[in-house]
């Protein structure tokens with residue numbers, strides 16, 4: 001392994017030129033943290049336009065699941081492009097679309113026949129699930145969670161409650177959406193302790209929300225990320241997810257699991273819901289499903305997906321290039337990458353828990369498989385969030401050749417491709433530990 005290898009000052013001359021042009025013509029709403037300009041990539045190695053080679057802990061935000069430009073994915077896309085690139089699956093048939101639907105239907109938890117609807121992005125999957133939940137139940141209201149990120153189109157944005165900047169000046173959002181606290185035990189919103197809390201985050205919905213605010217028989221769905229992604233890679237306790245399932249069953253509410261970030265093998269199982277032994281009514285996937293080709297899907301039982309022709313559709317969803325990329329991705333996940341995510345992820349978590357004992361700035365380490373969050377605090381006792389140190393670390397790590405992103409207010413997220421090796425993991429851990437050794441004060 002001969003990367004990371006930094007050979008220029010960052011950004012290098014070519015990167016500088018591209019960034020300059022970019023700043024003139026690209027929407028200022030994008031959130032670029034540091035000046036990485038991609039030229040090419042292989043596996044977890046990402047090279048910039050000046051020849052600097054980085055170790056990539058981001059995989060394009062948990063999307064390039066098989067690594068950058070996996071040769072088999074590339075081959076499948078090329079072969080499909082030779083035949084045809086597009087033929088609107090809304091109006092016509094092509095084999096790879098239903099082949100992928102059948103594969104996804106066979107993979108999701110739960111018995112019985114399933115149906116699949118395709119979109120192009122995570123937010124579109126959420127829009128589809130939102131519409132389907134209302135259509136199927138004939139009810140209006142939706143419950144979502146503080147800290148949730150479900151996307152940025154109007155419906156999905158209404159379910160998102162991650163950062164205020166995402167809502168500012170976009171109101172009015174969708175009516176009928178209520179946010180409630182998530183099972184975030186490190187910062188319990190009820191100031192209780194896991195083990196003696198009697199899952200207050202579930203009972204509050206039943207005892208307060210359903211008695212004082214919204215009638216449960218008007219709630220169409222509960223939307224939940226089995227692991228909150230943008231909110232800080234927060235893993236809730238098993239009782240939380242199972243409690244939601246019970247609550248939904250009791251009141252005829254649909255449980256919608258947003259597995260856009262946590263799905264497709266990232267956590268060491270195909271879907272994070274499986275870790276909680278929970279069968280969702282609708283499951284939403286995107287990001288890692290097609291190794292970076294734009295694709296999303298919602299999967300539900302045929303009883304739930306009961307809308308008629310014309311009720312929902314789009315032009316590009318389930319595009320043939322994306323479908324073959326997804327079929328190849330899933331095969332690679334099943335042939336070993338998902339297992340690799342479990343093994344390398346467990347190794348990283350063990351090492352990070354040891355690191356946590358050495359550095360008081362590591363408040364919490366949590367995750368499943370290769371979806372790992374490190375929460376940075378001023379000290380372990382008071383748990384005061386340290387977003388400044390987190391941001392500094394992200395910048396300094398870039399200088400050292402490690403691409404990493406933050407999540408939540410003060411966490412680092414580790415979401416490399418599922419090809420990530422133990423050797424790559426050790427190098428990444430060493431670079432991260434260096435930052436804790438240096439500490440927050442050096443600029």
Ligand SMILES: Cc1ncc(COP(=O)(O)O)c(C=O)c1O
Pocket residue numbers: 061121122123124126149150151152225229230258259260261262286287
């Ligand atoms: C859990 C979750 N849902 C939905 C989305 C929205 O996906 P997209 O950015 O593809 O619209 C994201 C994106 O980060 C996500 O993490």
